[in-house]
Amino acid sequence: MKKIRCALIGSGNIGTDLIxxxxxxxxxxxxxxVGIDPESEGLKRAREMGLKTTADGVDGLLPHVVEDDIxxxxxxxxxxxxxxxxxxxxxxxxxxxxxxxxxxxxxxVPPVNLREHADKVEMNVNMISCAGQATIPIVNxxxxxxxxxxxxxxxxxxxxxxGPGTRANLDEFTYTTSNALEKVGGAKKGKALAIINPAEPxxxxxxxxxxxxxEAPDQPAIIExxxxxxxEVQKYVPGYRLVNGPVFDEVPQGHRVAVYxxxxxxxxxxxxxxxxxxxxxxxxxRTAEMFAEEILAGKIQLKAVEAA
Amino acid sequence: xxxxxxxxxxxxxxxxCLRDGMHAKREQISVAQxxxxxxxxxxxxxxxxxxxxxxxxxxxxxxxxxxxxxxEEYISAVAAAVKQTRISVLLLPGLGTxxxxxxxxxxxxxxxxxxxxxxEADTAPQHIAFARxxxxxxxxxxxxxxxxxxxxxAEQGKLMERYGxxxxxxxDSAGYMLPQDVTERISALRDVLEPETEIGFHGHHNMxxxxxxxxxxxxxxxxxxxxxxxxxxAGAGNTPLEVFxxxxxxxGIETGVDLFKLMDMAEDVIVPMMDHMVRIDRDSLTLxxxxxxxxFLLHAKxxxxxxxxxxRDVLVELGRxxxxxxxxxxxxxxxxxxxxxxxxxxxxx
Numbered sequence: 001m002k003k004i005r006c007a008l009i010g011s012g013n014i015g016t017d018l019i020x021x022x023x024x025x026x027x028x029x030x031x032x033x034v035g036i037d038p039e040s041e042g043l044k045r046a047r048e049m050g051l052k053t054t055a056d057g058v059d060g061l062l063p064h065v066v067e068d069d070i071x072x073x074x075x076x077x078x079x080x081x082x083x084x085x086x087x088x089x090x091x092x093x094x095x096x097x098x099x100x101x102x103x104x105x106x107x108x109v110p111p112v113n114l115r116e117h118a119d120k121v122e123m124n125v126n127m128i129s130c131a132g133q134a135t136i137p138i139v140n141x142x143x144x145x146x147x148x149x150x151x152x153x154x155x156x157x158x159x160x161x162x163g164p165g166t167r168a169n170l171d172e173f174t175y176t177t178s179n180a181l182e183k184v185g186g187a188k189k190g191k192a193l194a195i196i197n198p199a200e201p202x203x204x205x206x207x208x209x210x211x212x213x214x215e216a217p218d219q220p221a222i223i224e225x226x227x228x229x230x231x232e233v234q235k236y237v238p239g240y241r242l243v244n245g246p247v248f249d250e251v252p253q254g255h256r257v258a259v260y261x262x263x264x265x266x267x268x269x270x271x272x273x274x275x276x277x278x279x280x281x282x283x284x285x286r287t288a289e290m291f292a293e294e295i296l297a298g299k300i301q302l303k304a305v306e307a308a
Numbered sequence: 309x310x311x312x313x314x315x316x317x318x319x320x321x322x323x324x325c326l327r328d329g330m331h332a333k334r335e336q337i338s339v340a341q342x343x344x345x346x347x348x349x350x351x352x353x354x355x356x357x358x359x360x361x362x363x364x365x366x367x368x369x370x371x372x373x374x375x376x377x378x379x380e381e382y383i384s385a386v387a388a389a390v391k392q393t394r395i396s397v398l399l400l401p402g403l404g405t406x407x408x409x410x411x412x413x414x415x416x417x418x419x420x421x422x423x424x425x426x427x428e429a430d431t432a433p434q435h436i437a438f439a440r441x442x443x444x445x446x447x448x449x450x451x452x453x454x455x456x457x458x459x460x461x462a463e464q465g466k467l468m469e470r471y472g473x474x475x476x477x478x479x480d481s482a483g484y485m486l487p488q489d490v491t492e493r494i495s496a497l498r499d500v501l502e503p504e505t506e507i508g509f510h511g512h513h514n515m516x517x518x519x520x521x522x523x524x525x526x527x528x529x530x531x532x533x534x535x536x537x538x539x540x541x542a543g544a545g546n547t548p549l550e551v552f553x554x555x556x557x558x559x560g561i562e563t564g565v566d567l568f569k570l571m572d573m574a575e576d577v578i579v580p581m582m583d584h585m586v587r588i589d590r591d592s593l594t595l596x597x598x599x600x601x602x603x604f605l606l607h608a609k610x611x612x613x614x615x616x617x618x619x620r621d622v623l624v625e626l627g628r629x630x631x632x633x634x635x636x637x638x639x640x641x642x643x644x645x646x647x648x649x650x651x652x653x654x655x656x657x
Contacts, residue, residue: 154637170401194402198427199630208637210370244644260641
């Protein structure tokens with residue numbers, strides 16, 4: 001069966017983990033890995049796994065896009081260079097999946113709004129953040145039952161699973177995630193907190209989601225909706241698990257719903273504790289697959305975006 | 309002790325009543341109380357006072373509790389009331405942001421503790437650099453310092469210095485450290501930091517070591533000490549400031565504060581404000597003994613009441629799981645999981 005050929009930009013933790021996910025996909029094939037350091041571990045590993053590599057950044061990839069029939073690119077570099085990468089690849093008709101906090105395209109959480117983006121043939125979709133992927137489905141599960149005035153999430157990440165890019169840019173992580181709790185989650189106001197914990201052995205990613213509902217919560221409907229949503233996420237992240245809750249409380253701020261989640265990864269590149277890495281790469285891969293399925297079925301066609 | 313080898317040493321005191329003390333008050337301190345406390349500290353000659361939500365910038369949250377006023381309201385009110393003392397704030401990257409720091413600066417804050425867990429200094433470069441850009445007196449604040457050894461603390465402190473921190477703190481958030489632990493860490497910092505970089509110590513009194521640890525810090529080269537009048541702070545409280553000032557006076561360490569005014573303030577202003585006596589009780593001693601973040605105390609007591617698992621058991625389990633500052637959500641989660649294991653709570657899922 002024909003597969004859609006992909007390029008990966010950024011040879012760090014995310015890019016490397018993506019190779020494993022894409023190689024398993026029935027509709028995607030990883031072809032290129034783009035880095036900037038010829039000696040990097042990520043590029044070496046990509047070569048060993050059979051990918052073509054370049055250490056010249058996106059410049060090194062562009063001449064091969066047409067001949068290698070690259071249709072989807074994943075960008076796991078940084079917010080600072082993403083816009084330029086996206087512009088240049090979109091010009092060649094390559095669809096961009098953005099794993100940086102740049103968020104120049106619409107925000108995507110697969111079980112919430114992926115279908116919408118695929119129908120519109122968006123040429124750039126943003127995957128928000130690991131914390132966003134882990135918590136927005138739950139916020140949305142509550143918000144689709146009844147109005148949520150405020151959603152607050154706390155993501156606890158093991159120190160070993162957080163790369164230098166995220167560490168140096170925690171404010172961007174906070175802003176991007178908070179914004180997406182509103183835009184995609186459906187809360188009127190969102191707030192995101194991140195904790196990096198160095199415990200050994202490393203702790204599995206944990207996420208706590210608090211929602212304040214406008215009216216008294218419809219408890220059975222929320223429990224059912226949350227449970228259904230967890231099932232949807234488990235289709236691409238099997239280690240997405242409810243630990244405690246939903247807990248319903250009356251607090252001074254209003255009606256609080258609390259849900260305590262854990263995300264274990266598949267252990268592809270980093271061990272299973274790095275659920276934060278997995279939920280991001282798995283969501284990106286799921287997003288690419290949906291587009292690929294539609295392309296292969298002839299339902300959508302990617303079009304080159306003309307330079308502005 | 310008569311004349312000590314510390315005679316003539318100068319130490320800058322930094323009061324924590326209006327920040328760490330917020331934790332002991334479940335974040336419920338009014339603007340009027342803030343102004344009253346700040347004015348008294350100012351009159352007693354305390355050079356720095358920290359004023360924010362207990363969790364600092366961005367602290368107003370379901371996770372950390374909502375104060376009745378914004379940080380901006382508190383800082384502006386205090387800034388208008390004090391004459392000499394400088395106002396500082398707390399900023400934990402991942403919770404607070406540079407936008408919030410700028411806003412605090414605009415209201416009159418001139419000093420900041422940029423705080424990270426003791427192994428995660430590299431989450432703070434943006435915030436430290438930005439604080440310096442604003443011209444703030446900038447501290448890198450290494451929390452839960454008992455969870456990193458002396459060499460590790462020195463490496464992390466060096467990073468913070470490189471980012472622009474003018475002072476590096478060893479922060480005993482759990483009140484776990486003994487004087488020898490403090491000496492080792494401060495000495496290791498003194499060895500690697502530039503001579504002009506100051507060193508500070510922030511203690512908690514959970515094992516009754518606040519004063520002894522602060523003195524050990526000064527002996528090893530620290531020149532800034534965090535404390536709070538009457539110890540108003542998380543857990544069994546911070547190093548009690550007036551007691552530390554008295555000890556300094558006896559040892560010939562110069563702090564420049566008016567001891568009797570501080571004593572009066574402790575009795576007449578701070579103690580009457582306390583909702584519970586901030587002291588070493590069964591649970592706060594457990595924090596120190598098990599190495600648990602002091603702020604967890606009241607959360608654990610509430611979770612204990614609700615789920616029927618003793619607070620001490622919950623705190624010990626949190627210590628075993630190596631939970632750190634900011635993971636207050638894991639207190640209820642842990643209490644619920646323990647309650648299920650003990651047959652006190654049904655597993656809904």
